[in-house]
Structures are given as C-alpha cells and as structure tokens.
Amino acid sequence: MTKHINIHSVESLGxxxxxxxxxxVFLTGCPLRCQYCHNPDTWMLGSGIDYSxxxxxxxxxxxxxxxxxxxxxxxxxxxxxxxxxxxxxxAKRLKSEGIHxxxxxxxxxxxxxxxxxxxxxxxxxxxxxHTDHTTFTELTKGTLDDTLFFLEQLKKYxxxxxxxxxxxxxxxxxQQQVLTLEKMTRSPLREKIELLxxxxxxxxxxHALGLACPLEKIPEPTTSEMYLLSALISDTDHRGRMSS
Amino acid sequence: MTNTxxxxxxxGEWQTCIDVNNxxxxxxxxxxxxxxxxxxxxxxxxxxLNHFNTLKxxxxxxxxxxxxxxxxxxxxxxxxxxxxxxHRELIxxxxxxxxxxRGVNPFGGIRMARQACEAYGHQLSDxxxxxxxxxxxxxxxxFRIYSxxxxxxxxxxxxxxLPDAYGRGRVIGDYRRIALYGVDHLIAEKELDKKNLSKDTxxxxxxxxxxxxxxxxxxxxxxxEMALAYGHDISVPAKNSLEAVQWTYYGYLGAIKEQNGAAxxxxxxxxxxxxxAERDLAQGVFxxxxxxxxxxxxxxxxxxxxxLRTPDYNELFAGDPLWxxxxxxxxxxxxxxxxxxxxxxxxxxLTNLGAAPEPNMTVLWSEDLPVAFKKYxxxxxIATDAIxxxxxxxxxxxxxxxxxxxxxxxxxxxxxxxQFFGARSNLPKALLLALNGGYDTMTGMAxxxxxPVMADGILDYEDVRARLDIYLEWxxxxxxxxxxxxxxxxxxxxxxKLQMALHDTEVHRYMAFGIAGLSVLVDSLSxxxxxxxxxxxxxQGYISDFNxxxxxxxxxxxxxxxxxxxxxITTAFIEKLKHYPTYRNAExxxxxxxxxxxxxxxxxxxxxxxxxxxxxxxxxxANPMHGRDxxxxxxxxxxxxxxxxxxxxxGVSCTFSVTPATLGNNEIMxxxxxxxxxxxxxxxxxxxxxxxxxxxxxxxxxxxxPEKYPTLTIxxxxxxxxxxxxxxxxxxxxxxxxxxxxx
Numbered sequence: 001m002t003k004h005i006n007i008h009s010v011e012s013l014g015x016x017x018x019x020x021x022x023x024x025v026f027l028t029g030c031p032l033r034c035q036y037c038h039n040p041d042t043w044m045l046g047s048g049i050d051y052s053x054x055x056x057x058x059x060x061x062x063x064x065x066x067x068x069x070x071x072x073x074x075x076x077x078x079x080x081x082x083x084x085x086x087x088x089x090x091a092k093r094l095k096s097e098g099i100h101x102x103x104x105x106x107x108x109x110x111x112x113x114x115x116x117x118x119x120x121x122x123x124x125x126x127x128x129x130h131t132d133h134t135t136f137t138e139l140t141k142g143t144l145d146d147t148l149f150f151l152e153q154l155k156k157y158x159x160x161x162x163x164x165x166x167x168x169x170x171x172x173x174x175q176q177q178v179l180t181l182e183k184m185t186r187s188p189l190r191e192k193i194e195l196l197x198x199x200x201x202x203x204x205x206x207h208a209l210g211l212a213c214p215l216e217k218i219p220e221p222t223t224s225e226m227y228l229l230s231a232l233i234s235d236t237d238h239r240g241r242m243s244s
Numbered sequence: 245m246t247n248t249x250x251x252x253x254x255x256g257e258w259q260t261c262i263d264v265n266n267x268x269x270x271x272x273x274x275x276x277x278x279x280x281x282x283x284x285x286x287x288x289x290x291x292x293l294n295h296f297n298t299l300k301x302x303x304x305x306x307x308x309x310x311x312x313x314x315x316x317x318x319x320x321x322x323x324x325x326x327x328x329x330x331h332r333e334l335i336x337x338x339x340x341x342x343x344x345x346r347g348v349n350p351f352g353g354i355r356m357a358r359q360a361c362e363a364y365g366h367q368l369s370d371x372x373x374x375x376x377x378x379x380x381x382x383x384x385x386x387f388r389i390y391s392x393x394x395x396x397x398x399x400x401x402x403x404x405x406l407p408d409a410y411g412r413g414r415v416i417g418d419y420r421r422i423a424l425y426g427v428d429h430l431i432a433e434k435e436l437d438k439k440n441l442s443k444d445t446x447x448x449x450x451x452x453x454x455x456x457x458x459x460x461x462x463x464x465x466x467x468x469e470m471a472l473a474y475g476h477d478i479s480v481p482a483k484n485s486l487e488a489v490q491w492t493y494y495g496y497l498g499a500i501k502e503q504n505g506a507a508x509x510x511x512x513x514x515x516x517x518x519x520x521a522e523r524d525l526a527q528g529v530f531x532x533x534x535x536x537x538x539x540x541x542x543x544x545x546x547x548x549x550x551x552l553r554t555p556d557y558n559e560l561f562a563g564d565p566l567w568x569x570x571x572x573x574x575x576x577x578x579x580x581x582x583x584x585x586x587x588x589x590x591x592x593x594l595t596n597l598g599a600a601p602e603p604n605m606t607v608l609w610s611e612d613l614p615v616a617f618k619k620y621x622x623x624x625x626i627a628t629d630a631i632x633x634x635x636x637x638x639x640x641x642x643x644x645x646x647x648x649x650x651x652x653x654x655x656x657x658x659x660x661x662x663q664f665f666g667a668r669s670n671l672p673k674a675l676l677l678a679l680n681g682g683y684d685t686m687t688g689m690a691x692x693x694x695x696p697v698m699a700d701g702i703l704d705y706e707d708v709r710a711r712l713d714i715y716l717e718w719x720x721x722x723x724x725x726x727x728x729x730x731x732x733x734x735x736x737x738x739x740x741k742l743q744m745a746l747h748d749t750e751v752h753r754y755m756a757f758g759i760a761g762l763s764v765l766v767d768s769l770s771x772x773x774x775x776x777x778x779x780x781x782x783x784q785g786y787i788s789d790f791n792x793x794x795x796x797x798x799x800x801x802x803x804x805x806x807x808x809x810x811x812x813i814t815t816a817f818i819e820k821l822k823h824y825p826t827y828r829n830a831e832x833x834x835x836x837x838x839x840x841x842x843x844x845x846x847x848x849x850x851x852x853x854x855x856x857x858x859x860x861x862x863x864x865x866a867n868p869m870h871g872r873d874x875x876x877x878x879x880x881x882x883x884x885x886x887x888x889x890x891x892x893x894x895g896v897s898c899t900f901s902v903t904p905a906t907l908g909n910n911e912i913m914x915x916x917x918x919x920x921x922x923x924x925x926x927x928x929x930x931x932x933x934x935x936x937x938x939x940x941x942x943x944x945x946x947x948x949x950p951e952k953y954p955t956l957t958i959x960x961x962x963x964x965x966x967x968x969x970x971x972x973x974x975x976x977x978x979x980x981x982x983x984x985x986x987x
Contacts, residue, residue, distance in 0.1 A: 012802075012876030015908045015917045021878075021924075062802055066878055066924035069916055 004050040005086045008042045012063055018102035020071025023063045029082035032106055032140040035214040036168050038202030042078035057093050072100025081109040084117045091120040107150030108142045124154055124161040130172050131180040160189050167221050168198040182233045195230050197221045249481035252523050264420050265646035271519040274581045278616040279588055283533040285596040289540045292331050293597055296544055299344050309364040311345040318347030320466040320498050325473040334541040335490050336474040337497045346552040349504040350376055351738040353383030353409040360554045383409045385733035394726045396691045400684045401848035402674055405560050405667035405841055408730050413505025414650040417746035418659030419495030420516045423482040431464050437749040460745035467498045484529055485520040489542050498742045504551045507567035507651030510603055511658050514572055518586035536589055543593040546603045560841045562974050563965030567604050567651045574608030574636040576645040583617045591624050599628035599957040601965050606649050608636035609926050622918035626937045630957045633933050635926045638889055653837055653895025653932045661752040664731040664830055668758030671765045673849045678715040680786050685850050692718050699781050705773040717820050724824035727755055731827050755830035756894040757821055760838045760845045761862040763869045766799040766809045767854035777853045789851040800868020802879035807886045814891045835894035836866040843977050861977045865897030870980045885930035901936040947975050
C-alpha cells in the first residue's frame with residue numbers, strides 16, 4: 001500500500017524559512033487557531049492533496065541543485081508535527097540524500113514519533129507565539145507550557161534552533177515582551193531570533209473559508225517599529241550571550 | 245614580428261599570426277578580489293552624462309528620433325567628424341556629425357529607409373532616392389526570387405521577422421584586432437590571403453571570396469581615413485589603454501556606420517582591455533580613476549549608438565535596441581578565470597552612469613567563477629536589472645575560450661565564425677495550419693499541403709502529432725529555402741565588408757533558425773494528450789476554437805510529461821531543418837528566442853488547444869506561459885533547463901522575474917540566494933537567463949508615471965529595454981508575466 005502525506009502546497013523558492021534556498025512543504029493540520037494565522041486554509045488535517053512519499057521526495061530532490069549555500073527542505077504548515085509519523089520515512093530518505101532538513105513548528109505537540117522525527121531534523125524553527133501564558137492561550141487556543149516543554153526537548157536532544165515570533169501590533173509589539181522572549185529561549189543551541197512582521201496578505205484566505213479574522217482591523221507593524229524591536233535583541237549574539 | 249607598442253606583454257603565438265585569444269590567455273591577470281577598488285565617475289564623466297541625458301529626453305519628446313541626416317547614405321566617410329560640442333571627450337567618434345542624429349542606410353531596402361524617415365517627420369532626399377533607383381537593394385534581390393509559398397508563409401506570419409528588408413546583423417567583427425595589430429598589418433594579411441586565393445581555380449566560391457576580400461581591404465583603408473579625421477593613426481597598434489579602447493571603438497563605429505544590422509554586438513573586449521590597463525597601472529601611465537573614466541566614456545559612446553528603423557520594426561524589437569552585446573567573465577580552457585578587474589569596471593558603469601539597456605551586459609557564468617565576482621554580478625542585477633547570464637560551462641567546450649554572443653544568445657568564436665540570422669517561425673500557428681489542413685483562418689489563405697480538416701470530434705494526440713510532422717517538414721523546407729535566398733542576396737548587395745575584414749578569411753558559418761511560441765505549442769499538445777480537446781468548427785468548416793475539458797500537465801512546472809514534449813519538438817525541428825542544404829554550407833542551428841515579438845506573434849495567431857484565446861501574446865523565448873508555472877520559480881527554471889542545447893545551439897532564452905522580498909529580507913541574503921539560483925540553474929545545463937529583481941507595483945507605477953522612472957531598465961528576452969520605450973501593449977504583456985513570490 002502506498003503511504004501518503006497530506007500537503008497544502010509546495011513552494012520551490014523559499015528564502016525566508018531557514019538558511020539558504022529551501023523547498024518549503026506546507027502540511028495540513030494544526031492544533032492551534034492563531035488569530036493572525038496567514039494560512040488558515042491549512043488548519044484541517046487532510047484538506048490538502050495526498051502526495052505519495054515518492055512524489056514528494058522526488059519533487060524535493062529536483063531542487064537539490066539549488067540547495068548549495070546551506071539550503072534544503074523546510075517542513076511547515078499548518079503544524080507539521082501533526083503528521084510526524086509519515087514525515088519520519090520521508091525525512092530518513094532525504095537525510096540519506098544529504099538534504100538539510102528544517103522543521104517550522106510551534107512545538108505544541110509531543111509524542112514518540114515526534115521524538116523520532118526530531119533525531120532526523122537538522123534545524124528547528126520554533127515559533128513562540130507569545131511569552132505571556134494568558135495571552136498565548138487567548139491568541140492561539142494553545143498553551144505556552146507546551147512550547148516551553150518542546151524547547152526543553154530541543155536542548156535535551158541538542159538540536160540547533162531558531163526562535164521566531166510574529167509581531168502583531170497591540171498584542172506583542174512591546175519591548176518587554178521581546179526581551180522576555182530573548183531571555184526565555186536563550187541557550188547555546190539557539191542560532192538566531194527572527195521577529196517577523198504580521199502581514200495581512202493571507203486575509204483573503206479567511207474570507208474564502210467564510211471566517212472572520214479577529215485581527216482584521218489591526219494594522220501591519222511599520223518598518224521602523226520592526227527595526228526598533230529587532231535592534232533590542234540584535235546586540236545579543238546568536239548564542240544568547242550579551243556582547244559588551 | 246614585434247612592435248614597441250607590445251613592450252611589456254608576454255610573448256606568444258599572437259605575435260606570429262593574428263590570434264587575439266592567444267594574446268589574452270598569455271597576458272590576462274585573473275582577479276579574485278571584490279569591487280572595493282572601483283572608482284566613482286569623474287566630474288567630466290558626469291557632465292558628459294548629463295548632456296547625453298538631456299539629448300535623450302529631447303529625443304523622446306520628438307517621438308523617439310532626435311534628428312536624421314537625410315542627405316547622405318551612411319558609411320564610414322559620409323559625414324564630417326562628429327564631436328560633442330562643449331565637452332571634452334576621451335573616446336572619439338559619432339555615427340554622424342552630431343550626437344543621436346541618425347544616418348540613413350538603405351542597402352537593406354530603400355522602402356524601409358523611406359518609411360522610417362517619413363514616420364519621424366523627415367523626407368529622404370531626392371539624391372538618395374535617385375541613387376537607389378539605379379541600385380539593387382538586398383530587399384529587392386530577395387523578392388525577385390521568393391516563391392509563392394514563401395510569400396504566403398511571410399504574409400500569414402507563420403514565419404515573421406525574416407531579415408529580408410533590413411540588415412541581418414549577428415556578425416561580430418573582432419574589433420580588438422585593430423588595437424592589437426594596427427590596420428596596416430590586417431590589410432597586409434588580407435592581401436596575402438587574396439594573393440593565395442588567386443592561384444585557385446576561379447569558380448563561383450573563389451571568385452565570391454576574392455571579391456569580398458577586395459571589399460574588406462577597401463573598407464579597412466576607409467576605416468583608417470575615418471580615424472584620421474579625429475587625428476588618430478590606427479594603421480599602427482594601440483600603445484596604451486586609452487588607444488586600445490579608442491582603436492577598438494573605431495572598428496565598432498565603422499561597423500555601425502556601414503551596417504544597420506538587427507543586432508550589432510561588441511564581442512568580448514573587457515578582459516582584452518584589462519591587459520592594457522594592467523600595463524598602464526604598473527607603469528604609472530594611468531591611475532584606476534583614469535581607467536574607469538576611459539571605460540565610462542566608451543560606454544557613453546556605445547549608449548549613443550542609434551539606427552534608423554521603422555515603427556513596424558520596433559514592434560518586433562521594442563525599445564530601439566542595437567544589442568551591443570558584451571560578453572563578460574567566463575573561464576578559459578586551462579581552468580583559470582577570464583574575470584579581470586575590467587570585468588568589474590564594465591559592470592560598474594551601471595553604477596557610474598546609471599542603469600541602461602546598452603551595452604547588453606552578458607555575464608558568462610561558470611560554477612568556477614571567482615565568488616566575489618559572482619556576488620558582484622548578483623548585486624548589480626538586483627540593483628539594475630540590466631544583466632543577462634549565459635552558461636560558460638556549456639558553451640566553452642564547444643566554442644573555446646574566445647567566443648562572443650551575437651544579439652542575445654547566439655554564441656560564436658570571435659573573428660572565426662559568423663551567423664546568417666533567420667528570425668523565427670511561429671509554431672502554434674503551424675499547429676493550427678496542420679489541424680486545418682493547410683488553411684489559415686486569420687488571413688483566409690491556403691498554405692502548404694492541402695489535407696482534410698481534423699474536425700471529427702476529440703483530437704487524438706498521435707494523429708495530431710503525425711499531422712504536425714507533415715507540416716513541420718514542409719515548413720522547414722520552405723524556411724531553409726527562404727534563408728538561402730536572403731543570405732545570398734545579403735552577401736551580394738549588403739555585404740558586411742568591414743566586419744568581415746575583422747574575421748579570418750575562412751570563416752565558419754551558422755544558419756540560425758528560430759521557434760516562437762514553444763510553450764503554447766507544448767501546452768497545446770499536452771492538452772490534446774492528457775485532457776480532452778474538442779475542436780469548435782465555424783460555418784465554413786474550419787477549426788476556430790477548442791473546448792478543453794479536464795486538467796493537463798503544463799510546461800514550466802518541472803513535470804517531465806509536459807517538458808518532454810518541449811524536448812521532442814525542438815529535437816524534431818532541428819533534425820528536419822538539417823534535411824535541407826544551406827547556402828555556403830552553413831551549419832543549421834536553432835534558437836528559442838522571441839525578442840519582444842512574442843506580442844506580435846500572438847496577435848497573428850488564433851485560439852490554441854491549450855485554452856489560450858486568439859490574438860493573446862505568447863510567452864517570451866522558452867518561458868512557460870504566463871501564470872501557468874504554478875509550482876514556483878525554481879520548478880519553472882528547471883523546465884526550461886531541460887530544453888537541450890544540443891538541439892538549440894543558437895540559444896534558449898529565459899526571462900526570470902522575482903520580487904526582492906522573495907530572494908531574502910536583506911541585501912546579503914538576496915545576493916547569496918541569487919548566486920545560488922544561478923549556480924543551480926546552470927548546473928543543470930541550462931543556457932540563458934535574464935534576471936529581473938523588481939516589484940510588479942513599481943512597473944504599474946512606471947506605466948502610469950513614466951517621468952518618475954526615466955532609467956527604469958528591465959530585461960525582456962535576451963536584451964534589456966528602457967521600460968518607457970515599450971508601447972502600452974508591450975508594457976502590459978511584461979506585467980502579465982509571472983512574478984515569482986514565495987507566498
């Protein structure tokens with residue numbers, strides 16, 4: 001029997017989700033319901049296209065000529081951990097082809113197959129939605145503790161990671177929140193913190209799904225606002241040590 | 245042979261025979277550093293540039309042509325020497341007696357020259373009209389011979405843009421020979437060749453070549469006289485960088501005075517000049533800022549080059565291009581790089597003088613190019629959109645170290661090979677002709693073999709492919725016939741005597757055929773094969789449209805089932821062309837290149853089985869059809885990379901447009917990622933790519949407010965244009981192309 005993985009879409013030229021040029025595979029299924037989600041059409045597990053393992057693997061391998069300079073494949077979503085069991089054989093195969101694998105996750109799930117998958121992954125892009133427990137839950141319908149537990153696992157299994165957070169005006173565009181994020185996620189395994197501006201280009205997808213986006217009226221952060229927030233943590237070197 | 249002008253150069257074969265390649269290989273200084281050594285423009289450069297920009301604005305206000313000399317026929321000695329009044333020039337020489345004033349060159353065809361003058365409010369003088377009453381032009385010669393079938397193919401637009409009424413171009417004189425050897429030595433060599441030839445049996449070939457040599461020598465003499473008017477004696481070799489650039493430019497200037505060719509490439513001069521620059525820098529003759537100033541001045545002169553053409557012609561080749569193509573970089577066969585400081589200096593002119601379409605900067609890309617140079621190219625691409633890239637690792641094994649690019653993508657050994665240019669055939673139209681059994685619904689003409697219309701229900705792929713084969717075979721035969729006639733007549737009535745004088749006497753010739761609308765044809769065949777395509781029959785019994793039911797794999801998504809059709813078609817086409825012998829035993833080649841004519845070709849083509857509506861533009865070159873490459877930018881490039889260069893030796897053109905944010909969120913990332921894309925694409929044996937890094941919004945704004953973007957340059961199809969020089973339809977077509985975004 002052919003095994004399948006359910007995929008929302010594949011982007012062949014991804015320069016924003018991990019190092020180098022990457023094929024970004026957006027999987028369906030997500031346990032969170034983030035108010036600013038720009039891919040609400042990936043929420044439902046199974047709502048995308050079934051790819052056989054071979055189909056997906058061959059599509060990724062076709063892009064191998066572009067993976068020099070640190071590139072590779074990024075599994076994103078949705079929440080890719082929702083399909084961790086089917087990702088394991090795919091990741092094994094890609095690993096054997098020498099492909100760099102990144103996992104773009106909110107880290108709110110944990111089980112044995114996720115643990116096994118983690119061993120095959122080269123880099124984790126951990127999206128920490130908010131550093132305040134209550135706001136985290138309001139914003140995502142999940143819990144911050146899950147993400148923090150996942151972070152502990154990354155440290156335990158010595159996985160390099162990047163911390164990412166989407167900056168949404170009125171919700172987390174506060175200096176203290178960003179400084180807390182830096183402190184909360186600090187470890188020698190952390191290679192980078194990326195603050196990403198909230199953008200509304202995915203708004204049409206909410207409408208297409210007949211949903212109202214709770215943040216519809218919130219403006220996108222300005223370039224200068226993003227610059228100032230990023231500057232707060234930019235003199236922290238990537239391992240988390242403050243430079244003098 | 246020796247000469248004091250060569251003091252300090254490493255000795256070699258180049259001293260015993262004419263061999264610029266050997267001179268470069270023995271003397272070049274590979275450069276692995278970055279761009280920090282480059283100098284800004286001098287005040288003098290900036291003043292001259294400002295003056296040029298003012299003239300350009302005036303030209304634009306006058307409808308695209310500043311002035312025309314309607315009294316003389318353009319040639320080397322037709323005009324008084326041209327100077328830019330009120331400015332000190334470093335590199336001398338204008339095409340006529342004043343900057344941007346155009347000369348008339350009716351040898352391609354008097355009608356075109358007359359129409360062009362009239363289109364811009366001038367009248368061709370009586371003396372020229374009279375003169376050409378008693379002279380046969382290339383155009384007249386061709387039409388004396390054209391068959392009924394060829395006329396129909398031309399009229400219906402199955403073949404369009406043939407160089408039968410204008411200069412064929414695509415010949416690159418080795419202008420460097422003038423600087424290295426001086427004209428007297430070149431004349432002596434040609435005289436020797438002619439003398440040797442006179443011992444041969446005097447039959448057609450020998451007589452033709454002998455007469456050509458006579459004309460070559462005649463024009464080398466005229467070239468000396470032309471230079472002398474500016475006070476320069478080019479009978480002897482150039483002594484320093486300034487003279488090397490000047491001598492070389494005189495050769496190029498002579499060529500564009502004498503020929504109004506479609507594409508008049510420069511060749512590969514930057515690394516040649518670098519050898520002089522290195523010697524001058526070492527001896528303290530010039531400083532870096534002087535060298536850059538010389539190059540900048542030279543490039544301003546190239547940007548001033550103009551030809552007089554009709555508005556019709558501009559519809560095919562938009563933006564008034566000359567394709568002053570300069571091949572930059574690359575590697576040599578010994579594994580060393582041909583990148584020198586002057587490779588950087590040429591690209592740096594885009595910073596010093598602003599972005600511009602000319603000269604057509606063409607970087608010969610190799611995986612082994614110095615990393616700093618790769619990054620600098622990418623940086624300049626992102627900043628200016630004025631660079632095209634071609635695969636040196638693919639071409640070098642075929643053409644050796646010293647090849648250039650004629651026009652956009654046509655490789656040839658400089659001074660050793662030339663090309664008979666042949667525009668292109670509209671293959672989607674050929675498919676419609678095949679389905680309608682030799683009837684063109686757009687013109688109502690019966691063309692080619694007359695067979696039943698394929699009107700019986702759902703189209704079957706095997707039947708259609710077999711039918712297409714019949715028409716392609718017939719088309720190829722007619723195409724070769726037409727080309728033989730054209731180039732016989734061009735050699736007879738509009739021979740490129742000066743450019744050919746800067747070639748070896750025995751040259752290898754290519755005959756370059758072309759395909760337009762490849763992606764439309766491939767998708768049409770894919771639709772017939774994988775979806776259900778039912779022809780719509782009009783009241784006269786001909787197919788006027790198609791009903792397409794179901795999905796089909798489209799070219800441009802890295803899907804072999806679709807891309808294989810592109811491989812099949814290109815391979816079949818060149819094989820068929822080779823069935824028919826060529827004039828002067830030229831080697832058949834094929835390009836997938838449309839310039840901007842993809843708009844015109846589309847206009848002349850009815851609805852196609854891929855679902856494309858009648859009269860809508862094709863995709864340019866080998867590009868996937870607009871918006872159909874939905875698997876992302878790299879999948880799109882991978883599809884193009886599959887088209888075999890072996891079948892398409894005259895080039896496979898691809899235009900790649902990407903938004904800056906897609907490449908990364910800062911300049912370093914964008915640069916690194918663009919380098920990685922180029923390495924990845926060319927690593928798959930791809931041939932060519934134009935790179936545009938720009939926002940679609942900016943183009944829309946530029947369309948509505950051209951005054952805000954006077955220098956906005958974009959790559960279209962093997963060359964760059966100033967966006968403001970495109971007409972509205974062409975601008976809209978550029979906008980409809982796929983702009984790859986990560987979302």
